[in-house]
Amino acid sequence: MGRAPCCEKTSLKKGPWNHEEDQILISYINKNGHGNWRALPKQAGLLRCGKSCRLRWMNYLSPDIKRGNFTKEEEDNIINLHEILGNRWSAIAAKLPGRTDNEIKNIWHTHLKKRLKDYQPPQSFKRHSKKINQINNCVYAPNSPEISSSETSVMTTNSSSIATFDTTIDDQIVIKQEEMDSSEYFAKIDESFWTDELSTENNFNFVTTMDGEEFQSLDIFNSTTIMEDDIDMDFLFNFFIKTEEFSELPEL
């Protein structure tokens, strides 16, 4: 069974915070910081448990929090990150500055889940399957030279390419740190590109070769979305953990 409650709840206030309590908490933390959440309410003179104070600060009062509606870009990022990370709301929040895990969780349950459900992928998808389990090597090459025409890149609907697969070497995947205008590299996808084989989980991903002529789909996308304009190692690490098929991780 779980541990005992963190405080004697009978004497402590629960429910919505009022303005006065907010002010007490803000001024206490501004003055003293929050070393020990458990001890904080007593020291600050609040009839709340430490957990409640921490939650109020982290989710509402902290100056780092960005208020207001989520932008389309933020929503897209949440969708993509959720596809990679699942319900790890705090990990998703860490990628969205100013947004809290609670906020993201709420918007996921109220808006984004519905949005994904409503989305129908195009009907036909021509795929030349290249199984991810054929890829045995992984190389992280952030400063590698320009992408050659033999390589296949991966993108999402709203971001630049970050991953490049060398199609001339069956068992190698090269990850490059690229910042580029994706429209420069990727041909437009028309209806003939898609087939019925595409599962709904794949609907934010597609792959083209660099010359834009021959499209390829990789089964990697059954569980993975690659995204973000600015790649970072933490993100890459999560990506590789998620795609357990890789036998090697990039050097960190």
Next chain:
DNA sequence: AACGTGGCCAACCGCTCCACC
């Protein structure tokens, strides 16, 4: 105007993780 219903979101609860002893 009154009532019912559903959406939204702040807050709570139970649990795990992890540092420390």
Next chain:
DNA sequence: AGGTGGAGCGGTTGGCCACGT
């Protein structure tokens, strides 16, 4: 190595509000 306690996480709840009938 095992116990303890604080911090943090994810699921869930409850109350407010907008909208429809």
